[in-house]
Amino acid sequence: MHNFTPMMFSLLVIIGLQVSVQAGERRPERTINRIYKWEMTVTNGGGLGKWGRRQMCPSGTYAAGFSLRVDNGQNDDQTGLNGIQLHCVYPYTGASSYYDYSSVQSDVGSWGQWTEIKWCPSGVLIDFRLRVEKYKGYDGDDTSVNNIEFQCSDSSFLVGEGTYRGDWGTWSRICREKGICGIKTLVVEPQGTGDDIALNNVIMYCCK
Numbered sequence: 001m002h003n004f005t006p007m008m009f010s011l012l013v014i015i016g017l018q019v020s021v022q023a024g025e026r027r028p029e030r031t032i033n034r035i036y037k038w039e040m041t042v043t044n045g046g047g048l049g050k051w052g053r054r055q056m057c058p059s060g061t062y063a064a065g066f067s068l069r070v071d072n073g074q075n076d077d078q079t080g081l082n083g084i085q086l087h088c089v090y091p092y093t094g095a096s097s098y099y100d101y102s103s104v105q106s107d108v109g110s111w112g113q114w115t116e117i118k119w120c121p122s123g124v125l126i127d128f129r130l131r132v133e134k135y136k137g138y139d140g141d142d143t144s145v146n147n148i149e150f151q152c153s154d155s156s157f158l159v160g161e162g163t164y165r166g167d168w169g170t171w172s173r174i175c176r177e178k179g180i181c182g183i184k185t186l187v188v189e190p191q192g193t194g195d196d197i198a199l200n201n202v203i204m205y206c207c208k
Contacts, residue, residue: 045201052107109198
């Protein structure tokens with residue numbers, strides 16, 4: 001009897017875990033292999049750095065929100081926008097149903113803090129533009145991309161909590177098929193004693 005009780009307890013634990021897994025809501029995994037319609041680009045992004053890997057929302061989901069990694073430091077070498085996360089949901093959910101979502105990001109710079117998520121009131125992200133500071137040369141503090149703004153499919157606009165350096169560029173091509181479903185970023189690696197830039201350009205992906 002003393003040997004049987006621990007065995008029964010172990011079996012109950014295993015059964016309980018199996019029931020818990022089956023009853024829980026499984027979040028779909030992100031993928032880099034999802035088929036997309038086209039790349040969404042803007043004209044004012046920089047060319048320095050290395051492109052990260054394309055990261056796509058799980059199949060059937062689209063980006064309805066985003067958050068930013070922003071360097072708001074007061075030192076002499078600021079880097080502005082360092083990273084962008086897309087938060088993906090099934091398109092039929094509303095803002096009040098965003099309790100279950102998946103997040104994707106490409107390469108991210110080394111500085112700053114992540115902002116709170118900004119969600120479309122309804123619908124998904126379909127368009128974006130960048131706020132970029134022009135190159136200052138070897139004697140200036142270059143930051144390149146400082147902020148991003150998205151348009152939602154419900155015609156609302158979401159401005160990121162980036163910095164105010166630079167100017168807004170033109171909008172990307174609108175994804176009228178369904179919505180933005182992925183991201184790839186161009187990031188300049190840390191320069192040591194040199195001038196750091198971090199995020200330098202962005203490509204979004206339009207899916208049907």
